[in-house]
Amino acid sequence: MKVNYLMPEFLIDRDEQRCTHCRICVHQCANEAHLWNDKKKIVYGEDQNCVNCHRCVATCPTRALRIRNYPLEYKNNAHWTPHYIKSIFKQANSGGILLAGMGCDRPYPVYWDHLLINASQVTNPSIDPLREPMELKTFLGRKPEKLSFQNGKLAEALPPQVELDIPIMFAAMSFGAISLNAMTSLAMAAKEMGTCYNTGEGGLHSSLYQYGENTIVQVASGRFGIDPEYLNAGTAIEIKIGQGAKPGIGGHLPGEKVGMDVSQTRMIPEGSDAISPAPHHDIYSIEDLRQLIYSLKEATNYTKPVAVKIAAVHNSAAIASGIARAGADIIVLDGLRGGTGAAPLRTRDSVGIPIELALAAVDQRLRNESIRNEVSLVVAGSIRCSSDVVKAIALGADACYIGTAALIALGCHMCQKCYTGKCNWGIATQNPKLTKRLDPEEGAERAANLLRAWSREIKEMLGGMGINALESLRGNRLMLRGIDLSERDLAILGVKAAGE
């Protein structure tokens, strides 16, 4: 007898008193964890298939469902935890690379939680954002070393800038990785809130060209969907070198997800795998990167800032210095916790460094080299709330990207199964039955609400510090104190310890 070593991860707990066997959960669960027995006329659960996404729990009209961790206890072992045992079972079964969705979920330190924000008391009084104007306006792009004037006007035109009303943008997520409805939600919310969303590397769907001013178009190694029209469609162009969820490796959208719409947007045949090689095959050096940056500037007549996105890795500071010197206008740093539709689990969880440390190191390095003004810094990969944004800005960021948080606003429940294409919340899927569950109008409102709420909170915290413009917080590390950090951590973060 062949025994399956893998026990279910979750237990579907159906309250038989409440369940009316209405079959709603059967229709709602694309993972086929709820099934219908036609003979007995009952709904029953298949625990093995459940990914704990809560779709059934949320849609069950009688609240009959609960999802629990499967009550299977391995003998206690601090080293051989169930995670490693189960992973080995899976790989011994299949020989496959473990694949996961979303970002690193390991219990590494979260430095945001070791940083505390200052507030004014008595001297330098705090400001009430309800009564006084607070400025969150942010410009991303190269800033000139000095301004010269002629007849009261700027003598030389400023380099192109991305103008944002708030310092939070939606991170790159491609059509293919997420549904068109999810993308449309983010595009509409970005427009509403005066910020940007990012196409990711999957091209720009024809219906989204109308949000051009709020769009950052991405150029990655697969060069999908890129033509002159695309390059000129947005307000900036982002070259993706790497991403925090999988530094150093490429992307791979399986053919199953390349339906008609995705195929047209990526400009590749339907059903074909969309492979993004790990490196850009024309970039092997900082000089080559410069060549790509300037090819994009040439192709868009120097009207758009060009950003370069890298994963936060050990030598980020030196790399960022090279990127600035290569002519990038914006550097995007994506940290260890950055999300993705699909990444090899071991890479996701073990490669890269936390964004807080990378950000502090990069900002400091660019300052030391007196080139901080030549680039804007945008950080991504871990921002969960408005105080994370405030801390990031104080550490030196010009703006933040949010990806995971934006999807949670749209209904994502963090089941981490985005790579299956069966997202029950209509986000990380191309299945029309599922994508229609996300109404773009509603999604846009939720995503815009999130930005609105965070902006209000940021203004409150700014006011509390006696600051009325975000610009005065940028790189102002005196507004931060570290708690429960080593001397070394404090030195890298460039902050004093709480109490100092």
Place this chain on the structure above:
Amino acid sequence: MNQNITIDAKGIYYRQLNEAIKASLQDKINTIELQNVNGQRYIGAGITNDATISIQGTPGNDLAAYMDGLTLQVYGNAQDGVANTMNKGTIIIHGDAGDALGYAMRGGEVYVKGSVGYRVAIHMKEFQEKVPLVVVGGKAGSFFGEYMAGGILILLGLRGREEQPIVGDYCGTGMHGGIMYIRGSVEEHKLGKEVKPVEMTEEDHQRLALYVGRFAEHFGEDKEEILAQPFTKLIPYNKRPYGNLYVGA
């Protein structure tokens, strides 16, 4: 109406040169002759237009990047990154070309009289009516057609360094679409593990006759003589080379 203009590129930085080209195209000029070109980058980059530009000299890297329609005649050699992510247009190079020619090219045609460097036609793709074509008269370096996802790649080996084989190592590695035709035979150890040689069909012969015919016309060569030798046709084993690599965590 035909409108011509000649621009002397001697000592002009690429940004100014390309501005002059774009300004001329705006003025509805449809034939531009560039003289004394010497390494200026990005000529034709991102331009949507049907004009013709003839280039005397050696254009720099990323010639015709993202280009959408122009015809470029290069009377000299070209450098790296020709036709990078090109969408439409024709490039005729009366000399050799460098590395990564046709990277991610989606449409249009490139003819090179001489040889090409490494990673040529890497990740070339196709979409609907867009089927890019690269014909190389000489020899090619390693990683020819790497990751190729579509389009047609023809290598003739008519000229090039004598001691060199017609194609370098890892030919077609990671290829998952498109077709490659190499004149003569290729040693098996030169092929990436994702490609295999297959029998030529009548359709292949017709296709070769058409494109080799155009090549011969561009460079004044004898089409029949080129076609007299048998060709090796290479296609990918499967469209999903990396399909079974993963298991859900």
